[in-house]
Amino acid sequence: MTLLELIELLKKRLGLVIALPLIFALAMGAYSFLLMKNTYTASTSMYVLVKGGSESSSTLASDLSASQMVTNDVANLLSSDRVTNEAAGELGLSSLKDYKVSVTSETTSRVVTLEVTSTDADGAARVANSIADNVSAIAQQVMNIQSVNVIDQAQTPTQPSGPNRVLYVAVAFLAGLFVAVALVVLADMLNTKIRSQEELEELLGVPVIGRIPVSSGRRN
Incomplete structure (x- = not known):
């Protein structure tokens, strides 16, 4: 099937091609606006201070390179079960399964950013701050960390x-359009009716030498 044939086919079923995407879009719109709850993201940033680190201009580059792996370890530690469980216990929660925790760290910096997303705006901020408060003590126990200092406390998102x-x-909408096109093409493929002289010649392998017109009148 060529592109022109597809376009002509879609023109014949234009109602379906228009209606189905609109139905999909309206259904998703109703679901997302009526049933899906808003989510809120609270973020806090921390600075990882490594033991024995120097901040002089001559050794800053090497210090950053040497401590980057430790910073990445702290980023992983922030979302570990030990840290999240302690944060949950501190807040009186059984777990943080209702909160999405994501951590990012820059490749040329010791700054780690923690983001907590939840349907509870105030809860997201409290969880983010609790995790940040707990990670410093745990990092000092298991890593070569002097401290993990909070730069910005998480604020309740508005x-x-x-x-x-x-x-x-x-x-x-795009999914509905795809389904509509697929249905039109499938229906055309399953339709075995001969619709033109060319299709008849292709099917029989012989040329058409004549036609009998259809007459709706009756002869007396």
Whole structure:
């Protein structure tokens, strides 16, 4: 099937091609706006101070390189079960399964950023601060860390960070368009009706030498 044939086929089923994407988009819009809860992200940043580190200009580059692996270890430690369980216990929670914890660290810096996402804005900030408070003591016990100093305390977010409802609706619209095109093409493939002289000649392998017109009148 060529592109022109596909376009002509879609024109014949234009109603389906338009209606199905709109139905998908409206359904996703209703679901995302009515049933999906807003999520909030609280973030805090920390500075990893390594034992024996020097901040002189002559050794700063080598210190940063040597301590980067330790900083990455701290980033992993922030989302470990030990740290999250202690933070949950401190806040009186059984676990942090309702909170999404993500950690990022720069490749040329000792700064680690912790983000906690939840449907509870105040809870996200409290969990982020609790994890940041607990990680320093644990890091000192298991690593060559002098301290993990909090740069910015997490504040309660006032604006939701998700869900991205517009993106969901757009994806649903495209999915509906894909399904509509697939249905039109499938229906055409399953349709065995001969619709033109060319199809008949291709099917029988012989040329058409004549036609009998269809007459709707009756002869007396």
